[in-house]
Amino acid sequence: MSKPAPALSGPVPVDTAMPWALDVLRKEAAALAGLIADPPPALAGAIHRVAATDRPVLCCGAGKSGLVAAKTAATLASLGIPAFALSAGDAAHGDLGAVTPGSTLLLFSNSGNTAEILRIVPGLRARDCHLIALVGRADSPLGRAADTVVELRLAHEADHLGLAPTASTTLQMAVGDAIAVAASRLRGFSRADFLRSHPAGLLGQRALPVTAVMRRGAALPTVLAHMTLAEVASVMSSGLIGAACVVDWQGGLLGLIVDGDIRRAVQAQQDFHRVTAAAVMRESPVVVADTALLGEALDLMQHRDRGLLVLPVVDDADRLQGILHSVDLVPGR
Template sequence: MKLIKNIQSIAKEVIRQEAEALHTIIELIDDEFENCVYTILNSGGRVVISGIGKSAIVGQKIVATLNSTGTPALFMHAGDAIHGDLGMIQDNDVVLVISKSGDTPEIKVLVPLLKRTGVKMIAMVSNRDSYLAKNSDFILHAYAPREADPLNLAPTTSTSVTMALGDALAICLLEARGFTHDDFAKYHPGGALGKRLYLKVCDLYPHNALPSVTESATLQQVILEMTSKRLGATAVIKGENQMAGIITDGDLRRMLKEHEGESLLNLKASDIMTIAPVTVSPDEYAVNALEIMQSKSITQLIVVENNQVLGFVHLHDLLREGLV
């Protein structure tokens, strides 16, 4: 095995070249890019993406990004298209063909067949003078001056540029469609990401006990309530379950330190509680409750609606759901 002494330098140079290429294509975003966005929006159909080799792999990633951000898309391999897969193209679709050179044999076979369908065709290509570019309705110029490898052969810079351009297209379409947080949650219901998007406090707090005492509760009653409900805190209520405050383990420790050597028999919940504690609405997203806990360095929140104490949401709930 050959010993490479400059591995870090090689890695940094690859990333530098790819970063420079990405910076270059910023200046290539023009009216034609905008026309591509409007063509897809106004088509009423899907985006059919095709390519071969590494372009096919990048194309599949772009398809996934489009589908997850509200633009229906599917992948058609350029090699399979001439063996029946052209049948997937519908009259109102837009076809996006990805090829660095735009002159590979498979692309030259595919393009006339696509033109015969009558659908609009977009070329995502590095070479604007290529066969693909000259025979397409629109060009997304994925310019890559050279690849990052010493031989200038392995698809590296070109695939990074193509993927970035696909991301730009998908996000422009997302913005134009008014794609919302709720839409994103609908398309991503699984795993931790899905839970971050749709899980709310009201999905969590009903599973917890609701420790609560009145303002006149004795210290013993406070401790018994906190111990029996095992949340490390209790709400202090008044009237018809109206919130008055909160008592946490920390409040008890501070109280014991402040009254060290004194009799605690006459202490009431109102003497110990924290007035106007941090609370959360039942309709708040669970991930936002987590952010509140982290910013305040606390482990639980009282769930309150119209000043009515509904329950508690604890850091352990969020850990259990995989949000931390």
């Protein structure tokens, strides 16, 4: 029978629990360091097998290892490799029918003797599946039954009893991540691919093309180089973004004028009916291509040396296509 949790009154002394917590971190770090120093020989084969499969990867485990399997499946899917978590218990009661013949499975079990997984191995074999076991012992029943055995050797768990899945699940999680990332890189999965897989929130917005958000047509304030500052100020006021693009007769971008340029002209007491846009415009402004994604535009605008509020969008001939304003890039707008 477990003891009741001790009652806490007032602040807990830092030195009471911190040594225990740091001991756990040291043990888990040591387990990872040992794995890095002597990596499992079969790890490379497991990565290539996952990268080469044309079917969803199935990740299976029980208990804490089942949670690791679910996380690994989510990481694989996030990095462009279709994957699903398969409950070992449910698979033995009908869900095995969801397994496509020829599938690749990642089977997580520290002991290599997990009854729920061993029970479904014959059914997976009947479906000609490739079994990759991530186990603590290669000579375990699961290790002997698998096609590829990634042995995650571990002397001790990290808890004070040496019983709770701690360091073992840390190794499983890390190796699951390693397989997912390396396999994704083998497939050539790119940043743009990653963003397209995350349609919600800021990540999803970064995956949009700039043309989906940029202001164009009547909402795009443009002036010609010979126009006076009085005319420029009028166009900028109607555009409501504090900027105007200076273009030639063919729509080529010549420069950019922002509110600050107009204020400086006022301070210099320039004649707004004689000074032209060409005299105050910023030549060669920072621009973004009309083939770019919003993520690229955000990076340009948020660069520490710039802090831009507006960004012209041009085609490959430097013709103005639109303009982005920082308010257009606010998530959820």
